[in-house]
Amino acid sequence: MQRFDRVTGPAAPLLRPNIDTDVIIRAERLVGTPKEAMGRYAFEVWRFRPDGSEDPEFVLNRPPFRGAPILLAGPNFGCGSSREAAVWAIAGLGIRAVIAPSFSDIFAANCLQNGLLPVVLPQEVVRRLACQVEADPDHARITVDLAAQAVVGPDGTAHGFAIDPDRREALLLGLDDIGLTLRQAEEIAAWQEQDRRRRPWVWLGAAAR
Amino acid sequence: MAKTLLDKLWQAHRIASAGGGRDLIHIDRILLHDLSGARALAEVAEKGHSVPHPELVFATPDHGVSTAPGRTAETFPAGALGVAMLREGARRHGIRLFDLGEDGHGIVHVMAPELGLALPGLSIICGDSHTCTQGGLGALAFGVGSSELAHALATQTLRLAKPRAMRVRCDGRFVRGTTAKDVVLAAIGRFGAGSGAGCAIEWAGEAVVALPVEARLTLCNLSIEMGARIGFIAPDETVFAWIAGRDFAPRGAAWDEAVTAWRALRSDEEALFDLDLSLDISTIGPQVTWGTSPEHVIAVDRPIPSPDQAPDATQREAWAAALAYQGLEPGRPLEGIRVDWVFIGSCTNARLSDLREAAAIVAGRTVDPRVTAWVVPGSERVKRAAEAEGLDRIFRDAGFSWREPGCSLCVAANGEAVPPGARCLSTSNRNFIGRQGRGARTHLASPATAAASAIAGRIVDIRKPF
Numbered sequence: 001m002q003r004f005d006r007v008t009g010p011a012a013p014l015l016r017p018n019i020d021t022d023v024i025i026r027a028e029r030l031v032g033t034p035k036e037a038m039g040r041y042a043f044e045v046w047r048f049r050p051d052g053s054e055d056p057e058f059v060l061n062r063p064p065f066r067g068a069p070i071l072l073a074g075p076n077f078g079c080g081s082s083r084e085a086a087v088w089a090i091a092g093l094g095i096r097a098v099i100a101p102s103f104s105d106i107f108a109a110n111c112l113q114n115g116l117l118p119v120v121l122p123q124e125v126v127r128r129l130a131c132q133v134e135a136d137p138d139h140a141r142i143t144v145d146l147a148a149q150a151v152v153g154p155d156g157t158a159h160g161f162a163i164d165p166d167r168r169e170a171l172l173l174g175l176d177d178i179g180l181t182l183r184q185a186e187e188i189a190a191w192q193e194q195d196r197r198r199r200p201w202v203w204l205g206a207a208a209r
Numbered sequence: 210m211a212k213t214l215l216d217k218l219w220q221a222h223r224i225a226s227a228g229g230g231r232d233l234i235h236i237d238r239i240l241l242h243d244l245s246g247a248r249a250l251a252e253v254a255e256k257g258h259s260v261p262h263p264e265l266v267f268a269t270p271d272h273g274v275s276t277a278p279g280r281t282a283e284t285f286p287a288g289a290l291g292v293a294m295l296r297e298g299a300r301r302h303g304i305r306l307f308d309l310g311e312d313g314h315g316i317v318h319v320m321a322p323e324l325g326l327a328l329p330g331l332s333i334i335c336g337d338s339h340t341c342t343q344g345g346l347g348a349l350a351f352g353v354g355s356s357e358l359a360h361a362l363a364t365q366t367l368r369l370a371k372p373r374a375m376r377v378r379c380d381g382r383f384v385r386g387t388t389a390k391d392v393v394l395a396a397i398g399r400f401g402a403g404s405g406a407g408c409a410i411e412w413a414g415e416a417v418v419a420l421p422v423e424a425r426l427t428l429c430n431l432s433i434e435m436g437a438r439i440g441f442i443a444p445d446e447t448v449f450a451w452i453a454g455r456d457f458a459p460r461g462a463a464w465d466e467a468v469t470a471w472r473a474l475r476s477d478e479e480a481l482f483d484l485d486l487s488l489d490i491s492t493i494g495p496q497v498t499w500g501t502s503p504e505h506v507i508a509v510d511r512p513i514p515s516p517d518q519a520p521d522a523t524q525r526e527a528w529a530a531a532l533a534y535q536g537l538e539p540g541r542p543l544e545g546i547r548v549d550w551v552f553i554g555s556c557t558n559a560r561l562s563d564l565r566e567a568a569a570i571v572a573g574r575t576v577d578p579r580v581t582a583w584v585v586p587g588s589e590r591v592k593r594a595a596e597a598e599g600l601d602r603i604f605r606d607a608g609f610s611w612r613e614p615g616c617s618l619c620v621a622a623n624g625e626a627v628p629p630g631a632r633c634l635s636t637s638n639r640n641f642i643g644r645q646g647r648g649a650r651t652h653l654a655s656p657a658t659a660a661a662s663a664i665a666g667r668i669v670d671i672r673k674p675f
Contacts, residue, residue: 016527018402018502022641027622030244031273031287045643050629074523076403076436080641081620082245082338084354102406105372105438106338106352113356164370166229177356178258181364184225184233188366191224191235199221201459201467202237202331205264 002115003174007096008143012065013072013130020080021107025089027081038085039092060093064137067093070144072130073100075123078107087114097144099151101126112167115174119144119151119161129153146171211477214443215374215409218349218474222332227368234369236265236361237331240317241304243270243291244622245336249358250298258363260302266362267326268299268306271316272622276585276612282309285624313456315588315614318342318556322426323590325455329444329471334361339556339638341432345425346452347444347474349409352433372439373407373483376476378414381491386672388566389424390558390636390655392416393431394496394506396488402504405437408484411476412442416490422451423562430557431638434503443475495671497543498640498653500531505640507543509658509670515539534642535650536630543652544670550633551582551663552645553609555619558636558656559587561594567660568600570671576608577666583610585617609663621646634662 029041046058054061060068071090077100078086087110090098096116101123103111111118121129132154133140140154146168150158170177181188196203212220219232227233241249246268253260260266273288274280282292292309299306307313313324318339321327329347334340338352353367361367377396410432412425420428425442432440449468452458459467494508505528507514516532516539519525532539537546553559553567564586576582584604586592592614595601601611617625619637626646627633633651636659640651652668661669669675 015523016530017523018504018527020502020639020641022639022644026643026647027272027620028287030622032290045647050648076406079402079436080338080433080639082336082352082354084245084248084336084356087354102403104403104436105407106354109357110354113354164229164231166227166231166368169229177368178256178360178363181227181233181360181366181368184227184366185364187225188233188235188364192365195235199330199467199470201328201463203264204457 001113001174001176004096004115004117004146004171006143006145006147007069008141009070010064010068010140011070011072011099011129011133011142012059012068013133014059015072015074015127015130017074018076018079019073021078021083021086022080024078024086025083030083030085035088036092038089042089042093069094069096070142071095071098072126072133073098075101077103079104082106084110087111087116091116099126099129112171113177115171117144117146117171121151121159121161125159211479211481213374213476213480213482214411214441214474215372218330219371221330222349224366231368231370233366235332235366236334238326238333239266239358239361240321240333240335241266241268241295242272242317242335242337243274243288243295244272245355245358247291247294247298248355249336249362251294252355252359253362260362262365263303265365266304267321268295268304269314269317269320270295270309272616272620274309274615274623276615276617276623276625278613280309280613288623310589312589315590316556316559316616318430319560319587319591322346323455323588325452325458328452328458329448330474334358334367338433339430341438341440342426342430342556344429344432344439344441345422346448347441347471349439349441351438372409374411375405375408375437375484376411376413376482376486378487379412379416379490380414380487381416381489383416383490384494386495386657387493388655388657389420389427391496392490392493393428394498394503394653395493397431397435397503398496398506399488400435400486402434402502403436405432405435408437409439409441410435410437412440417442418445421562422448423560426560427557431503434638444471495655495658497658497668499535499537499543500528501534501640501642503640503653505531509544509668510542512542513537513539543668546668547632547666548580548634548662548668549631550627551580551659552618552633552635552637553656553659554583554585554587554617555637556587557638559585559591561591563636563656564591564595564600567656568603570657570660571607571609571664572603574607574664576663580663580666582608582663583612583618585612586614588614618645620644634659634668
């Protein structure tokens with residue numbers, strides 16, 4: 001997993017509520033597209049017109065925000081399908097952190113598996129950051145600092161955010177969850193041994209079929 | 210201390226703390242399909258992990274497969290790779306696969322309950338957000354991404370933060386024409402598409418207890434559209450009777466032991482919920498979505514809302530964009546609007562009871578000639594049972610296309626799509642932009658509303674003659 005420490009740069013404002021993972025990456029792209037190529041199709045229904053040309057009005061196509069490492073988003077961002085390709089697509093655009101008032105649970109979990117940082121800040125704060133960015137799109141910069149657990153706005157104000165300490169550590173070090181869990185293999189096996197007696201019907205195997 | 214059903218389900222699977230605010234949770238069943246399942250198996254192989262419990266893992270291809278009569282995995286060539294990867298991964302690890310055309314094959318959330326793979330009290334995951342469907346049996350069932358799926362394949366566990374407990378109590382009596390689908394759409398409209406974020410929803414109340422099992426699966430299916438990764442209903446005698454004798458359900462003494470344990474799976478009387486909501490069912494009529502989020506929903510006879518009525522500026526903008534995408538004007542009701550396509554299918558509404566409900570309306574009538582109407586059964590068993598009672602005949606005689614099981618037009622990942630600009634009345638779960646095809650306009654509704662609308666060629670209020 002890619003490490004996340006601190007990112008500074010332009011932040012693209014896309015505050016529409018309930019942006020779903022179908023809009024982020026179309027289902028037809030899930031078939032046969034390698035992980036690394038997903039960025040090409042990120043937000044394609046908005047980035048491109050029906051004839052395939054870029055829509056210059058769409059925020060991620062506007063020069064100050066093209067390639068921006070930070071996305072400012074609306075509530076319930078990433079709702080809908082569990083497709084992890086939504087995260088690969090966003091990361092493929094060069095975005096490292098998404099700041100929103102709330103995220104879908106599955107999307108947020110998928111972000112954390114891929115070194116994309118989902119930052120929850122109150123809606124008023126996200127709106128204020130978006131206003132500051134829009135006021136001076138060519139120069140406004142935002143910093144997302146995971147070590148300090150803070151977002152620093154264009155006006156220099158720091159906004160603290162919460163994150164599970166375990167998750168934070170894993171992101172700072174780029175650690176993969178499977179490795180951590182396999183360290184608990186003995187504990188898992190012991191629990192399963194007891195569970196076979198406690199809930200025998202769960203344990204399909206030789207006895208079933 | 211009084212416990213919620215969530216507390217009990219969580220406790221029953223908690224192996225240890227996983228550090229931070231997370232627990233190490235045991236996963237009892239892992240379900241794989243041809244998109245996320247194939248990816249997760251590939252990831253396990255790349256990282257050199259093994260699958261220690263293949264006997265708890267089951268696979269079926271449903272997303273990237275054609276549903277044309279006589280289809281094979283190659284009928285939709287772009288999807289063939291995912292199916293091949295799923296077959297190969299299943300073979301390599303000794304995972305039971307229910308393949309196309311076989312007894313047991315189907316949309317994963319239809320076939321798993323049907324086979325008794327899903328049982329009360331089990332923790333069940335799939336790389337699919339609608340896994341919450343299976344909470345209708347009283348399971349702790351939820352969707353995950355492919356990385357978490359790979360984690361579970363390699364360790365039989367997940368590192369999870371316990372969600373907050375939300376209860377939605379549904380009281381009152383169903384009015385004629387209202388189904389579980391209408392109730393859950395109305396709940397999403399009332400509480401919002403993000404209202405369940407971070408929560409597990411327990412659907413409760415007299416109206417829920419009165420529901421047959423298949424309707425409970427429909428209700429729980431849309432928990433995710435309210436933002437909740439998990440939704441469930443306390444299992445009861447209705448569920449036990451439905452499960453008894455299914456292929457992978459326990460038998461004999463093991464059955465008795467299981468049922469005794471399952472009877473304890475209910476929230477204690479005094480249990481407190483983090484969020485406790487209620488809904489009066491007797492006020493809910495047939496619902497149809499108007500916009501591009503499931504929360505954009507109204508009763509079929511109510512006027513389409515104007516962006517001016519939106520609660521704030523961002524919503525106003527979102528509503529205006531949704532109306533523009535859908536090609537709708539505020540102020541008029543949805544009832545009467547012309548439809549081009551009708552889709553009866555998906556993990557929401559493609560079980561036998563859904564097809565019966567639709568067939569009862571269709572019988573002896575014909576689909577409006579301007580409408581393309583499809584029925585895609587949820588599983589091979591649903592298809593065979595429907596054919597055995599002649600439902601396929603009723604649909605075909607009326608002018609519906611009767612197809613092979615799969616996700617089909619719910620997600621349009623298999624080459625099947627509603628054309629740009631066409632309006633589709635659909636029994637599926639998502640009306641997102643482009644969900645059913647580029648530029649396709651989706652209206653979600655119950656099977657009864659969909660069936661009647663196919664006949665009339667326009668959106669119908671099934672409480673009125675059409």
